[in-house]
Amino acid sequence: MDLRQLRYFVTIVETGSFSKAAQRLHVAQPALSQHVRNMELDLGVELLFRSSQGVVPTEAGETLVRHARLILSQMEAAREAVRGSEGEPEGDVRLGLPGTVSQMLCVPLFREARRLYPKIRLRVAEAMSGFVLDWLREDKIDVGVLYRFGADRSLQARRVLSEEVCLLGPAEPIDRPHPPPGTVSFAALASLPLILPSPGHGLRDLIEARAASEEVSLSTVIDIDTYGQIKLLVEGGLGYSILPRAALREEMAKGSLRAWPLGVPLLSRDLHLVRPADRPARRAVRVIEDLAFATLVRLVRDGVWPATLAEEAPPARAGGDLE
Structure with a gap:
């Protein structure tokens, strides 16, 4: 194997397609296919699963692409070090x-x-x-x-x-009174239906860790990992959520959502x-x-x-x- 073959292989894996890789590399598609076949013969293993939907690396292919990326990165760094600044x-x-x-x-x-x-x-x-x-x-x-x-x-x-993470709700109460103005305590969340990212999401972990530290049990009614959909659900009155204030700029500007600082000290x-x-x-x-x-x-x-x-x-x- 040589560096050119490694670069070709990484590009094929990244694009998931011989044809797309050929376009990016400006190399004929049959030539790319031949390079991969030569690598497979040299290594004695199959490197790619091929289907009508494209290509994905085999377990051996995944191992090779990890090493290939590291080798190519180190070669580029060496080239820059020799050239200087x-x-x-x-x-x-x-x-x-x-x-x-x-x-x-x-x-x-x-x-x-x-x-x-x-x-x-x-x-x-x-x-x-x-x-x-x-x-x-x-x-x-x-x-x-x-x-x-x-x-x-x-x-x-x-x-x-460091950015503030706040409680948000619809602009106007729908089926329950809004929390009063000012900072909302974590204890107050226990009575609110929450729409949150799924368990395992970094923000969800942050929220649950803080709730656990304050011995608060949260009531999550919807798990969804798209901030845009969370905001639409809150606007529609299906519950409250907890999101970074930076994610609410447009909605706050047009008045479709309302936000409260959350926790003492503030959640961030x-x-x-x-x-x-x-x-x-x-x-x-x-x-x-x-x-x-x-x-x-x-x-x-x-x-x-x-x-x-x-x-x-x-x-x-x-x-x-x-x-």
Whole structure:
């Protein structure tokens, strides 16, 4: 095997299709197929399941693609180290974002990246924080924005901000009186029908941990993992929810939802920029990480993102539960 074959194989797995990989790589599809067959003969194992819907890696293929991504990343880092800091940073940078962060960050980040680093191709994938964490561990992305992660010494993080998580309800009471104005205690949640993300979702874990610490039993009537649908259900009077205030900007502006500060001290969660600590980061990755950090800080300072900046932006550090 050589580096070209590894790059071809990674692209085939990422696109899930020989034809799409051929288009991205500007290589004839039969040539890609032949490269994969040669790799399978060399290794003595099948690397891909092929069907009319596309291709997916076998267990052996998954193992190979993990190693291939690491090898390609290390080769690119070595190339940059030899060249030094001369010239503009270039290449692909893969960024993973939770949905609420993507809505706030993508437009200003892409605008600045295009202006400052025209040779960098920024790729963004959006998912819940737990999936973004998996992508980091599997080397499917270079940098992730996360609200939490477990004790993992293979990751390093910079804390950016802390955002308030609040109780929300419909603009007008429907079948019960609203809580009074002001901060709502966790004890008051016991009497409210709640619409929350599913168990295992980072925000749900945060809410339940706080409720357990205050010995409050929550009444969850609907589990749903899409913030947009949660807000629609609350607007429709099917219950209350608990979401970050930053996710409610449009609804609060038009008056379709009402929000209350929650808990004493206020319920909040921290946002981090995270990347692998166990492999060198290319220069392009580092400058995009720094640009994302600066963009998030500017959004908070300009009042676009209702949050509090970290008192002291700590240097990237390894692992740990940064809840």
